[in-house]
Amino acid sequence: MGPIFTPADEWSYVVALVIGIGFGFILESAGFSSARKLAGVFYGYDFIVIRVFFTAAITAGLGLLYFHYLGWIDLEQVFVNRFYIGPTIIGGVFAGIGMLLGGFCPGTSFSAAAIGKIDAMIFIGGIMIGAFIFDLAYPLYSEFYKSGALGPVKVYDSIGISKELFVLLFVIIAIAVFVITAKIQTKVSNKIQKY
Amino acid sequence: MENTKKYMNPYLAGFILGLIILFSFWHTREGLGSSGAVKRAVAKIEQIVVPSHIENPNSYFHKYVKNGKEPLKNRLVFMVIGLLLGGFISGIINNRLKLKLEHSPKLTSKKRIIAAVLGGVMFGIGASFARGCASGGGLSAMAVFATSGFVLVAVMFGTGYLFAWFFRKLWL
Known part of the structure; x- marks a missing residue:
């Protein structure tokens, strides 16, 4: 029964390398290696990022539940991100503006830098500077950084509905988003300049 | 091409x-x-x-x-x-x-470089506060139905839509 290795196990480095290759290959193949694709989400001319992102989240989420039902994975052993209310929200605001300015997120910038996108290499340099700035100013908000700790909470518990109902709603909402954004994209992409 | x-x-x-x-x-x-x-x-x-x-x-x-x-x-x-x-x-x-330095034809290379650096800096700070970026703190967290993942992705894209108008000249 999975998970097979712990993160400290050196085999997990090899697995991580292989997973990284698949991850980078898919990001580049799907077009995330162009900053225009991620920016398109916010201007309505290209929603592929939304399609890939939510399809991946649903596939992995449903897959984990199936693996659990079949007894192939112990979900108690799987890492669940801890929720810190304030820091998560502030982090999201910074990251959102970062996406608008750069047209990348860290993952996509690596897949773009790999094919020679100079803007992506510059973006990666920026992330390093940003992480360094965060570290330098850390004493100013070290208390805030640890505040609002709710632990590894699950979204269906936070909302107060059953896991099954949440998964169903999530899939329905995703399909609705796919349909609506496809319509918006058809309308908007005719009006704007291609490059 | x-x-x-x-x-x-x-x-x-x-x-x-x-x-x-x-x-x-x-x-x-x-x-x-x-x-x-x-x-x-x-x-x-x-x-x-x-x-x-x-x-x-x-x-x-x-x-x-x-x-x-x-x-x-x-x-x-x-x-x-x-x-x-x-x-x-x-x-x-x-x-x-x-x-290749990819940017809109209406934008100078210099402006694209500045925007890309600043974007990276903002993301570097954001991913530190949020304890992860779109792939680790967002996508993978959503796959295990972690509340933090759903909140991070909602705030990230929400902020993007909220401020998109101010940055439109970078892309359109």
Whole structure:
């Protein structure tokens, strides 16, 4: 029964390398290696990022539940991100503006830098500077950084509905988003300049 | 450019990416991540250049060197090496390898460079506060139905839509 290795196990480095290759290959193949694709989400001319992102989240989420039902994975052993209310929200605001300015997120910038996108290499340099700035100013908000700790909470518990109902709603909402954004994209992409 | 292949169907790409994330959890208990490796690279540079700073237990990156740990000896570093390799392989197959600063024709190269640096800086700060970026703190967290993942993705895209108007000249 999975998970097979712990993160400290050196085999997990090899697995991580292989997973990284698949991850980078898919990001580049799907077009995330162009900053225009991620920016398109916010201007309505290209929603592929939304399609890939939510399809991946649903596939992995449903897959984990199936693996659990079949007894192939112990979900108690799987890492669940801890929720810190304030820091998560502030982090999201910074990251959102970062996406608008750069047209990348860290993952996509690596897949773009790999094919020679100079803007992506510059973006990666920026992330390093940003992480360094965060570290330098850390004493100013070290208390805030640890505040609002709710632990590894699950979204269906936070909302107060059953896991099954949440998964169903999530899939329905995703399909609705796919349909609506496809319509918006058809309308908007005719009006704007291609490059 | 005429030889450049079209991009993969996004739903197929998403499905395969989902299987990769599933495989990752099944094997290593954890999902994807990319900002972690960047933070660790910064920690490594600090360890070499300003060791006294990072050895301070109150410093943010101290957790990466605590008890004689090596900051770069982590699965996320290997994942990012893989990410670069995977992107490069796809670039070869699809004939998209080219050194290029991509930007809107209405925008100067200089402005694109400034926007890209600032975007990176904002993301670097954001991914530190949020304890992860879109891949680790967002996508992989959503796959395990972590509340933090749903909140981070909602705030990230929400902020994007809220401020998109101010940055429209960068893209349209």
